[in-house]
Every structure is written in C-alpha cells, then in structure tokens.
Amino acid sequence: MGVLRRVCWLKPVALYLAIACLIMTTLPADSLAYIIQTSETSYSRSADTATIQRVLEDKVVSQRLMELGLSVDEVESRLTRLSDGELHNVASRLDTLYPGGDVVSTLVGLLIVAILVMILLHLTGHKVIIK
Numbered sequence: 056m057g058v059l060r061r062v063c064w065l066k067p068v069a070l071y072l073a074i075a076c077l078i079m080t081t082l083p084a085d086s087l088a089y090i091i092q093t094s095e096t097s098y099s100r101s102a103d104t105a106t107i108q109r110v111l112e113d114k115v116v117s118q119r120l121m122e123l124g125l126s127v128d129e130v131e132s133r134l135t136r137l138s139d140g141e142l143h144n145v146a147s148r149l150d151t152l153y154p155g156g157d158v159v160s161t162l163v164g165l166l167i168v169a170i171l172v173m174i175l176l177h178l179t180g181h182k183v184i185i186k
Contacts, residue, residue, distance in 0.1 A: 065178055066175065066178055066179070069171055069174055069175045069178065070175065072171055073168055073171040073172065073175065076164055076167045076168050076171065077164075077168055079164070080160065080161060080164030080165070080168075098139045098140065098142070098143035100139050100142060102146075103139075103142045103143050103145070103146035104134070104142065104146075106146040106149060107134060107142070107145060107146055107149060110149050111127075111130060
C-alpha cells in the first residue's frame with residue numbers, strides 16, 4: 056500500500072517536470088529577459104565596442120561583410136554614429152547569436168525529456184520493445 060501511495064504522487068510530478076522542461080527548451084533565450092526589471096540604464100561604450108570589434112575580427116564575419124560590399128572603414132564609421140543605447144543593443148544581441156542555433160541547450164533539453172519519459176514509463180509499468 057505504501058508503494059502505491061509513493062507511485063501516485065510521482066506520476067504527476069514526473070509529468071509536470073517533463074512539461075516544464077519542454078516549455079523551457081522551446082522558449083527563446085531573449086524572452087526570459089523581460090521578466091527581470093532593471094533600473095540601470097548606463098552602458099559601458101568601451102565594453103560594447105570591444106564586444107563588437109571581437110565579432111568583427113572573426114574571419115567569417117569579415118568575409119561576409121566584404122561580400123555585402125562593406126569595408127572595415129564603413130563599418131567603423133557606422134558604429135561611431137550609434138548612440139550608447141543602440142551600441143549596447145547591438146553588442147547584447149551579438150552575445151546571443153549562435154551560428155546554427157544553440158545546439159547544446161536543445162540537446163540537453165531533449166535528453167532531460169527522454170529521461171523523464173523513461174522514468175514515467177517505468178513507474179507506470181509499461182515496457183518499450185523494439186524489434
């Protein structure tokens with residue numbers, strides 16, 4: 056009888072965790088930033104400029120800018136015309152870019168969901184047989 060009680064509360068918890076992990080892996084990383092309120096509006100222009108310069112020095116990025124017809128001088132002149140807020144916006148968006156998507160977090164999320172499904176199947180007594 057004690058085993059039955061333990062299993063009865065584990066099933067909803069496992070289902071809740073599986074749904075929560077699924078929702079958390081499908082949300083974009085930028086959308087979670089709206090939850091936190093910040094009162095700090097001063098940005099470090101030098102730090103943002105260094106972040107953008109680090110990305111612009113990448114071989115792939117510089118090659119793509121050349122293909123688009125932009126020289127290094129044109130890019131730097133456009134960056135100097137940006138306000139502090141615009142420069143910070145560009146720098147913060149560069150930090151969130153992942154070429155090909157954020158594969159690691161997607162794989163971790165799928166692994167967690169698979170483990171929770173296996174736990175749920177084990178708790179319900181079901182077996183998956185692959186022939």
